[in-house]
Amino acid sequence: MRIAIAGAGIAGLTTALLLSRAGHGVDLYERAANLSEVGAGVQISPNAGRILEQLGLGPALDHLATRPVAIDIRGAVSGRVIVSLPLAKAAARYGVPYRLMHRGDLQGVLLNAAIADHGIKLHLGAALADFADTPAGMRFSANDAPHEVDLLIGADGVRSKVRELISGPNGRQSSGRTAWRTTIPAAKVPADLPRDRTTMFLGDRTHVVIYPIRSAREINVVAIVEENWTGEGWSEPGDPAWLAVHFRGVSPLLQDTFTAAAGWTRWYLSAVDPLASWQKGHAVLVGDAAHAMLPFLAQGAAMAIEDAAILVRCLTRANTDIEGALARYEVLRKPRVTRVWQTARQSGTIYHMSPLTAPFRDATMKTLGGERLLGRYDWLYGWRQTD
Numbered sequence: 001m002r003i004a005i006a007g008a009g010i011a012g013l014t015t016a017l018l019l020s021r022a023g024h025g026v027d028l029y030e031r032a033a034n035l036s037e038v039g040a041g042v043q044i045s046p047n048a049g050r051i052l053e054q055l056g057l058g059p060a061l062d063h064l065a066t067r068p069v070a071i072d073i074r075g076a077v078s079g080r081v082i083v084s085l086p087l088a089k090a091a092a093r094y095g096v097p098y099r100l101m102h103r104g105d106l107q108g109v110l111l112n113a114a115i116a117d118h119g120i121k122l123h124l125g126a127a128l129a130d131f132a133d134t135p136a137g138m139r140f141s142a143n144d145a146p147h148e149v150d151l152l153i154g155a156d157g158v159r160s161k162v163r164e165l166i167s168g169p170n171g172r173q174s175s176g177r178t179a180w181r182t183t184i185p186a187a188k189v190p191a192d193l194p195r196d197r198t199t200m201f202l203g204d205r206t207h208v209v210i211y212p213i214r215s216a217r218e219i220n221v222v223a224i225v226e227e228n229w230t231g232e233g234w235s236e237p238g239d240p241a242w243l244a245v246h247f248r249g250v251s252p253l254l255q256d257t258f259t260a261a262a263g264w265t266r267w268y269l270s271a272v273d274p275l276a277s278w279q280k281g282h283a284v285l286v287g288d289a290a291h292a293m294l295p296f297l298a299q300g301a302a303m304a305i306e307d308a309a310i311l312v313r314c315l316t317r318a319n320t321d322i323e324g325a326l327a328r329y330e331v332l333r334k335p336r337v338t339r340v341w342q343t344a345r346q347s348g349t350i351y352h353m354s355p356l357t358a359p360f361r362d363a364t365m366k367t368l369g370g371e372r373l374l375g376r377y378d379w380l381y382g383w384r385q386t387d
């Protein structure tokens with residue numbers, strides 16, 4: 001099979017590695033000339049970590065990752081812990097640890113593995129365009145040169161051009177929310193901010209997620225706010241003065257953490273309806289291209305990694321029946337991805353409750369307790385590929 005992948009993000013790199021390990025040669029095209037350290041932290045939950053470990057990447061990840069002992073949920077104004085979800089035993093509970101990383105580090109681990117893999121031809125600075133599906137295969141151009149393959153895998157992110165070919169334009173949904181992101185040297189954040197766990201602050205129609213990355217040398221901060229800005233980039237600078245006004249009245253712990261930040265970038269959050277088609281003819285989608293989700297469950301990259309595993313398994317089992325393999329992939333993945341996508345959306349509603357309703361939410365979380373709250377995600381973190 002001649003296989004091309006559009007996009008060397010987490011979805012494209014993982015798919016390329018799994019394809020190559022299954023004996024398929026693959027051309028991996030990335031429009032960026034080099035893969036820079038876009039974004040900040042990423043949480044790799046056990047369901048995705050298991051697949052990366054099967055690729056033999058566990059030691060490389062552990063070298064750069066932090067294993068959180070808990071997720072503490074606090075009130076943004078009081079600063080007090082409402083509930084703490086125990087993650088220290090994640091490895092025992094799910095078979096694989098929960099890891100916190102810099103996105104660039106994760107991408108670097110995948111990229112190094114792809115470069116060392118003789119089955120993968122990596123083409124940087126090569127944007128794919130001019131797609132045409134024909135009975136003989138998928139045609140496209142890369143740097144103005146024509147190509148034809150038996151299968152094109154669209155791993156080209158939330159603004160996917162491959163998706164337009166499959167399900168038409170206008171696949172993106174607005175969220176009315178932005179993610180403000182920064183990383184801070186650990187030595188500069190307040191001493192009473194825990195460095196061994198994820199801390200989430202729930203405020204009035206806002207929430208903030210903070211966790212250690214790079215072996216706890218840096219602290220990743222993401223503040224989700226409701227605003228009408230709809231910028232396109234992943235790295236638009238954000239004005240700290242605006243953020244300070246928005247978060248006026250929050251606890252000193254959170255305020256001091258914000259003050260320690262040297263600068264902020266903000267990303268507009270959008271999503272892609274997972275129920276639209278993911279495959280047609282000789283093309284198929286993985287990752288954000290298929291089903292970008294709101295980041296309130298920290299599962300976008302994890303779902304991309306799971307997609308890669310299931311797609312490659314379907315292709316390998318179907319041998320030459322590509323169409324059958326793609327249809328099977330979509331049938332196998334859609335229910336789970338849709339559930340995760342909807343749960344992420346619901347989490348946003350729960351996290352962003354107004355001061356009127358938030359006390360009921362907090363009381364419910366306290367009553368349930370951390371152990372039971374974590375247990376509600378066993379279906380998510382405990383997932384593994386089945387035959």
Ligand SMILES: Cc1cc2nc3c(=O)[nH]c(=O)nc-3n(C[C@H](O)[C@H](O)[C@H](O)COP(=O)(O)OP(=O)(O)OC[C@H]3O[C@@H](n4cnc5c(N)ncnc54)[C@H](O)[C@@H]3O)c2cc1C
Binds near residue numbers: 008009126128288299
């Ligand atoms: C604030 C925030 C926090 C998040 N936190 C987490 C988390 O903790 N855990 C988690 O699992 N997920 C998280 N996510 C989601 C996660 O970042 C994404 O789901 C994931 O990065 C998607 O990977 P991808 O490879 O599908 O897409 P992308 O990372 O967008 O990669 C697409 C690639 O395709 C390339 N490309 C685009 N068009 C073309 C073309 N025509 N030709 C060639 N190349 C092309 C792009 O340059 C890019 O490199 C978060 C997201 C946000 C916004």
